[in-house]
Amino acid sequence: MIFATNYLKHLLLISSLVFLLPASGLATPTKQSSNDSIQFFVEQNDLLQQKYLFNRYENIISGFAAFTIGNIGYYLSNSPVLKVAYTGIQTIGIINIGKSIYHINSPSIEGSFYHLLSSKEKVQYNSNELAWHLLQIFAQEERAKRIALFYSSSFLALQYSINTFVYESPGNLKNIYIFLSGVNIIVAIYTAFYKGKYEKYYFGNDIDIRPILTPQNSGGGLEIGFQF
Helix, strand or coil: CHHHHHHHHHHHHHHHHHHHCCHHHCCCCCCCCHHHHHHHHHHHHHHHHHHHHHHCCHHHHHHHHHHHHHHHHHHHCCCHHHHHHHHHHHHHHHHHHHHHHHHHHCECHHHHHHHHHCCCCCCCCCHHHHHHHHHHHHHHHHHHHHHHHHHHHHHHHHHHHHHHHCCCCCHHHHHHHHHHHHHHHHHHHHHHHCCCHHHHHHHCCCCCCCCCCCHHHCCCCCCECCCC
16 A cells, blocks of 8 residues: 555656656757758658668568468378467468558658659649648558458458368367458458548549559559559
């Protein structure tokens, strides 16, 4: 009881000090010139290009490798414990593939603003044009998350169905796979039809489950994460 009281006193003291701190003691944005801001986006875009130069296919390669190893190991194994372990490897592989699909479709904010700032055709933008550009980014980010979840859920549902009906699996594992497969089928159907407000406004209401959004139909010169 005494310990709790002392702890409460210290907590109140710390809280009081935080609220009594002057505004100058709090973190404030640094004052940089507009040229510094432009240079910042230029540098970030250069770093992004270098990152994708060496890291472009990492998630897809590792995902397919884990998916392949998981399926071969599951098929050849007779141990329920090992089958559960190989199921985990299968799942990790599929999640990595979904992650790759997300990165392929997600907007590159640095590249997008670099495109805006380095355009020689136009040097000034009004508020409507900037709002439209931000809408593109929000819409494409929503779509990237939805498409990645759709394919991850679809592949997981297919994998768990294969484990259930094609491979030899113990009865208790089959029941778990049937349940997981059903859950992922529901998620896949939902993400195939449901669109967020930004995606719906920018891309329209049509069903869209393309795994790759090409630069041509991303619109407005908006850069996507990386292209194949």
